[in-house]
Amino acid sequence: MCGIAGVWSPTAYRDDMAEIAERMAERMVHRGPDGWGAHLDPETGLGMVHTRLSIIGLDAGDQPIHDRDAGLILTANGEFYDYKRLRGLLRTDGYEFTTKSDSEIALKLYRKHGLDFVEHLRGEFAFVLFDEQKQRLILVRDRFGIRPLFYHAGEKGFFWGSEMKSMLAHPDVPREMCPKAQLHQMMQVMVPGMTLFEGIHALKPGHMLIVTRKGDGFDIEERRYWDAEFPLDGEHDELPDEEHIERVRAALVESIAFRLEADVPVACYLSGGIDSCSILGMAAAIQQSPVKAFTISFDDARYDEAAIATEMAQKVGADQDILIVKATDLYGENFEQAVYYSERTFYNTLGVAKMLMSRHVRDVGYKVVITGEGSDELFGGYAQFKADYFLHDPAHAGSAAGEEMKKRNAIFSGSVLAERQISHPAFEEVMGFTPSWIQPWMLVLERVRPLLSDAFREKLGDYDPIAAIAYSLDRSMLDGRHPLDKAQYSWIKTMLEGQILNWGGDRVDMANSLESRPAFLDHHVAELAMRIPPHVRIRDGVEKWVVREAMKHVLPEVLYKREKFAFMAPPAHTDKAKAAEIDKLIEKWLSSEEIAAHGIFDEAKLGASIEEYRKSDDHTQNTRKDIILNHAIALHAMDALF
Numbered sequence: 001m002c003g004i005a006g007v008w009s010p011t012a013y014r015d016d017m018a019e020i021a022e023r024m025a026e027r028m029v030h031r032g033p034d035g036w037g038a039h040l041d042p043e044t045g046l047g048m049v050h051t052r053l054s055i056i057g058l059d060a061g062d063q064p065i066h067d068r069d070a071g072l073i074l075t076a077n078g079e080f081y082d083y084k085r086l087r088g089l090l091r092t093d094g095y096e097f098t099t100k101s102d103s104e105i106a107l108k109l110y111r112k113h114g115l116d117f118v119e120h121l122r123g124e125f126a127f128v129l130f131d132e133q134k135q136r137l138i139l140v141r142d143r144f145g146i147r148p149l150f151y152h153a154g155e156k157g158f159f160w161g162s163e164m165k166s167m168l169a170h171p172d173v174p175r176e177m178c179p180k181a182q183l184h185q186m187m188q189v190m191v192p193g194m195t196l197f198e199g200i201h202a203l204k205p206g207h208m209l210i211v212t213r214k215g216d217g218f219d220i221e222e223r224r225y226w227d228a229e230f231p232l233d234g235e236h237d238e239l240p241d242e243e244h245i246e247r248v249r250a251a252l253v254e255s256i257a258f259r260l261e262a263d264v265p266v267a268c269y270l271s272g273g274i275d276s277c278s279i280l281g282m283a284a285a286i287q288q289s290p291v292k293a294f295t296i297s298f299d300d301a302r303y304d305e306a307a308i309a310t311e312m313a314q315k316v317g318a319d320q321d322i323l324i325v326k327a328t329d330l331y332g333e334n335f336e337q338a339v340y341y342s343e344r345t346f347y348n349t350l351g352v353a354k355m356l357m358s359r360h361v362r363d364v365g366y367k368v369v370i371t372g373e374g375s376d377e378l379f380g381g382y383a384q385f386k387a388d389y390f391l392h393d394p395a396h397a398g399s400a401a402g403e404e405m406k407k408r409n410a411i412f413s414g415s416v417l418a419e420r421q422i423s424h425p426a427f428e429e430v431m432g433f434t435p436s437w438i439q440p441w442m443l444v445l446e447r448v449r450p451l452l453s454d455a456f457r458e459k460l461g462d463y464d465p466i467a468a469i470a471y472s473l474d475r476s477m478l479d480g481r482h483p484l485d486k487a488q489y490s491w492i493k494t495m496l497e498g499q500i501l502n503w504g505g506d507r508v509d510m511a512n513s514l515e516s517r518p519a520f521l522d523h524h525v526a527e528l529a530m531r532i533p534p535h536v537r538i539r540d541g542v543e544k545w546v547v548r549e550a551m552k553h554v555l556p557e558v559l560y561k562r563e564k565f566a567f568m569a570p571p572a573h574t575d576k577a578k579a580a581e582i583d584k585l586i587e588k589w590l591s592s593e594e595i596a597a598h599g600i601f602d603e604a605k606l607g608a609s610i611e612e613y614r615k616s617d618d619h620t621q622n623t624r625k626d627i628i629l630n631h632a633i634a635l636h637a638m639d640a641l642f
Contacts, residue, residue, distance in 0.1 A: 002063070003031030003051040003510075004075040004128060004149075005166040008137055009157030010045035011216050012172070017042070021049050023169040028162055030341070031077070031510045039064040039073055045157065046130060049166075050075040053513050055262050055368060056102050065099060067107045071132035076103040077162050078125030078147045079517065081258040086120065103127070110138075118208060118225045122258075122524070124517065126203070128160060137211040143226045143523045144374070145205030145497035147506060152200045158211050158218055163507075164200055164343050165642060174199050175642070179459040180468075182600060185345040186631045187445040187465060189438060190498045191472050196344060196638065205497050226523065227477060228492045228530060230485035236533040241549070244536050247528055249550040255522035256282045259370050266368045267292035267361065269516070270313060270320065272305025274544060274551065274559060275372030275381075277312040279519055281554025283370060284316040292366065293318040296357050299326050300570040311556045323360045325353045330569055331581035335633070340641040341511035342503035345634035347444075347627040349569040351503035358512040367515060373505060374520035377488060377496050378529035379544040380537040383417060384437035385487050389538050392433050392483035418443055419620050426470035431478055435487045437495065442466060444627055451609060451628070453602045469494060484534040571626040573613070582629060586610065589636040590629075598636055606632070 005024040007017075014020065017040055025036040032051025039048040050063040056079070065074045080086075083102035086109070091097070095108040109117035110129060118140055126149035129138045139160060141149045151160040152173050161167040168175050176198045184190045193204050203209055206226040212219045237244075260266050260283060268280045270293040284291050293313050297306035306322055313320035330349040338352040339345065361369060376382045380389065390396045418439035427434040434442075445465065452460075473493060478486050501518075509516040519525070529537075532546060539545035543563070552560055573579060588594075590610070595603045613625040 002053055002075075002077045003028035003162040003166065004049065004077050004126070005161035006046070006048040006075070006128060007157050007159045007170060007172075008044075008046050008130075008211065008218075009172075010213060012156040013042050013045040013047075014172075017047050020170055021047055024049050024161065024166045025051050027166040027169045030513055031162055033513050035062065037062050037064060039066075044132065046073075048073060048075050048128065048130065053367065053515060055079070055264055055515060056100070062099075063101075063103065065101065065104055065107060067111070070107075070111050072107050072110065073130045073132070074103060074107050074127060076106060076125060076127035077149075078127070078142065079123045079515075080105055080121055080125060081123045081261070081522075115208070115210070115223075122522070124521070126162065135213040139203055139209040139211070141203045141205055141207060143206045143526070144492070144501065144521045145202075146501050146518060146521060148502070149203045150195060150200055151203060151209065153211075153218065153220055154199065158220075164195060164197060165340075167200065168197075168642060177638070179456060180463055180465070182635055183448075183460060183463070184465050184468075185635060186448045186628070188345075188347050188441045188499070188627070188631070189465075189469055189494055190344075191465075191468050192493055192497070193472075227474070228489055228526065229477060230481050230489060230530045232480045233482040233485075236482075237531045238533060241536065241546075244532055244546050245549045248525075248532075248546050251522075251525045251528050252278070252519065252550065253282060253286065255519045255525050256370065257286050258522070259517040259519050260287060262368050264367045265292070265365075266370060266517075267294060267366045268318075269293075269357075269369050269371045270295045270309045270318070271372070272308030272312075272559070272562075273372060274548060274555065274562075275375035275520065277309070277372075277555055277559055278375075278547065278551040279370050279372050280312060280318055281316050281551065284318060285554065291316070291318050292364075293320045294357060294361050294369065295320060295322045296353050297322050297324045298353070298570055299324065300574060302574075303570045308556070308559055308562070312559065315556055316554065321360075321364065323357050325356060325569070327570075327575050327577035328581055329353070329356060330578065331585055335585060336637055336641060337511070338503065338508060339634045339637055342507045344498075344503065345631040345638075346499075346503040347630055348571070349630070351508050353569050354504060355508035355511050358509045358514040361514055362512045367513065369509070369514060369516050371505070371516045371518045372520060373500055373518040374496075374526070375544060375547060377492050377500075378520060378526055379532075379547050380484055380488065380534070381544045382437065382491070383543075384435070385484060385491075386538060386541070386543055387417075387436040388433070388487040389484045389534065390541075391436075393534065395535075424466045424470065426464070426467035430470045430473055430475060431486050431490065433483065433486075435490050437487065437491050438466070438469070440624075444624055447609075447624055448628060451601050451605050453599055456600050482534050484538065485530070571623050573619075573622040573626055579614075582626075582633075585633045586629065589633045594636050598639070600635060601632065 021038045032053045034052045034054045036051040048064050080102045083105050086105045090108045124146035126141045126147035156172040167173045178198045181196045208223050210221040270276050295309040298304045330352045338355045422439045423434040536546050
């Protein structure tokens with residue numbers, strides 16, 4: 001795990017590039033505190049920067065990595081799994097390696113396969129490869145966007161970075177914020193590829209960007225090399241249950257085994273959910289020795305899963321370490337730091353809690369954890385997916401199961417579950433229905449719009465963020481698919497990368513130089529999961545049925561039978577101490593001076609909304625206002641933090 005950044009500026013290469021490269025590295029030193037390197041070439045106008053977190057090849061993995069015979073240079077962030085087998089095959093073909101790093105296989109695979117080399121890569125990665133002979137730069141991001149990568153194409157060159165803050169260290173990168181993106185962040189959901197800054201784009205998951213020099217400029221081609229492709233409805237793999245179960249189990253064993261490989265100790269994150277418990281159980285079986293397990297415990301029993309996590313740890317003999325996160329821990333400077341590292345706003349302070357956990361894990365001495373993200377996305381785990389399954393699968397027409405499920409999850413009303421049905425014509429056109437997962441955020445948008453200033457509304461014009469999200473989805477991946485597959489696909493393309501893997505994953509883990517490895521998001525596991533019929537993913541109202549059965553032998557009975565429980569931090573209104581802490585942030589970042597300086601909100605309307613929030617005891621509406629306040633505070637803080 002590392003940080004990468006750079007610039008290709010053939011006609012405007014700066015004399016002070018060495019100093020700029022050092023500043024770019026400093027901005028992302030948290031991603032790689034074990035050393036940094038750079039390749040600076042005024043002749044080609046190329047500057048490539050790398051900060052290193054040493055995981056594999058501790059003494060021989062410095063970057064950039066050169067293949068001088070072919071004129072290739074690489075900087076990589078992340079891990080390539082199964083690299084030892086690939087190195088052996090490449091050696092047989094006559095390719096020689098100069099390092100022990102897993103990253104070097106990308107150079108040799110590129111030499112052998114050209115641009116098709118990405119199909120042979122397995123893991124979590126974002127990297128940049130420069131081909132001097134062809135005068136082209138290739139940016140690649142892993143299939144789900146586990147590792148971040150941003151870019152900007154400007155008049156003075158092409159710029160990139162693992163984090164936008166490293167790019168903004170270069171004086172030729174613009175730093176103006178985009179009003180449309182600010183609106184998207186206020187309602188939580190971003191358009192794929194969009195960032196908070198004008199002209200800075202996120203490379204989309206499963207994509208590569210090919211930047212070729214053409215005279216004094218560049219030809220830029222975006223190419224998708226992988227997508228979460230579900231089969232047409234009725235064309236899933238109809239197999240005996242036991243075969244589905246065994247295939248899932250075998251795929252997960254292989255994925256976890258790969259992610260246990262490192263030249264440093266590997267631990268596990270452990271919540272009270274099936275996914276992280278399954279990971280821990282399998283890791284313990286594979287490793288055949290106690291595994292270190294880290295658990296977050298909240299000071300609110302309604303949201304705390306530590307007791308179930310402890311039962312799992314005891315079952316497999318894990319060495320459990322519980323971090324108790326209190327109300328005061330989730331706000332103040334910790335909240336601001338989470339915004340800084342995430343480079344976006346967030347609706348819930350879970351990201352703050354995870355940042356505190358990553359700090360604790362590093363303090364204890366670990367650099368790598370295996371995590372459970374991705375299981376819900378692939379196996380139909382979220383309550384929102386079940387809602388659509390019950391609503392739109394003809395086999396469940398008239399069923400009351402969806403409403404009963406919502407009642408059991410009433411505590412999440414106002415956040416991840418909408419209290420009433422709402423639709424949008426763009427989603428009806430693209431998907432045939434408005435997915436349940438976006439409906440709560442549409443209700444947030446309803447509450448946000450009246451709070452905006454006239455000047456900000458004028459900047460937005462008639463922009464419709466919901467339509468922009470809907471029309472960003474590839475219709476060819478939705479047409480003819482089962483409703484559950486449509487719901488999962490639309491979430492994978494938006495919320496998985498923009499939320500789960502961002503402020504819930506890489507960005508808050510790497511804030512403290514901790515590499516997280518989500519075993520369920522191995523693309524071999526994913527391709528298997530997407531071919532499993534919907535009725536096997538969700539069986540008789542039981543979400544992730546096939547995963548439960550595959551992991552039944554390692555799970556405690558209480559967890560095996562437990563319904564999915566959304567893992568999030570208690571909202572501010574649920575506790576007087578939290579309310580007092582968010583009030584301090586409101587006073588600091590939503591003052592009259594701040595509101596006037598940023599021009600996003602109407603001061604009177606926002607103030608009235610805050611006062612109403614303080615006096616109300618409506619859980620659903622207060623949860624929604626908690627969300628709006630989190631976003632508003634973060635948007636105002638962003639300018640100062642950057």
